[in-house]
Amino acid sequence: MCLPPHRETAEAGQKLYGPLADHLSGLLNEKVVYQHPGNWRKYKKEMQKGSYDIVFDGSHFAAWRMENKQAKAAVKLPGGLSFVLVARKELKLTDKKQLIGRKVCTLPSPNLGAMTVYSMYPNQMSQPVFTFNKGGFKKVAKKLLAGKCDAAIMRKSFFAKKMPQDQRDKLNVLETSKPYVNQGVTLNARIPAAKRKLIIKSLTKGEGKNAALPLLKRFSGKAKAFVVADTKEYGELNLLKKNNMFGW
Secondary structure (H helix, E strand, C coil): CEECCCCCCHHHHHHHHHHHHHHHHHHHCCCCCECCCCCHHHHHHHHHHCCCCEEEECHHHHHHHHHHHCCEEEEECCCEECEEEEEEHHHCCCCHHHHCCCEEEECCCCCHHHHHHHHCCCCCCCCCEEEECCCCHHHHHHHHHCCCCCEEEEEHHHHHHHCCHHHHCCEEEEEECCCEECCEEEECCCCCHHHHHHHHHHHHCCCHHHHCHHHHHHHHCCCCCCEECCHHHHCCCCHHHHCHHHHC
């Protein structure tokens, strides 16, 4: 009943999400279990079928479920997410259009950063050559600085706070995305409204805050609780629909 994307092994996921599933079981008076999706293909299939009741993942997935499966926004991590498209300064590029036909490093789809950079080039005949890299934005930055690609998409917070100044000085920011809603929890439409309210209250103000601490620490640093999410925030975030060639 409770499922996150496959970013961890099943064992690591149980440690991260298990306490929350146990708490929700008591709160709702019915069994809530953590289910590891195994791989992206299975996760995508089951999400498209509407198999999962409680899901924690990125806002673009949430927006897709809201539009296609009538899922309800529940809670989200504090703050937002935005991305920067950066190019090696030595190339003297000043506009994202100059990247058409050039190599752009990105994490594989359906990462939100990847979906963001795809959205910057809606014409499939006039796009960069996307080069996919695993291992997080640190690996993406390493490839970029080594000259393996001409530009890259990365989290704005990573670029501004985790990259050393001497590395940032070698890059130009060509585009900054709008802020996106942070990762959060959506609930299947079949969960009654009364139980949705219990979940939201518990995760923002009640005992659910403690059960969610491993999750909050992993994805939001110093956050002590989720905050209430509003379905209206997700109106323009169904990037999976806009980028079906890459992400769906």
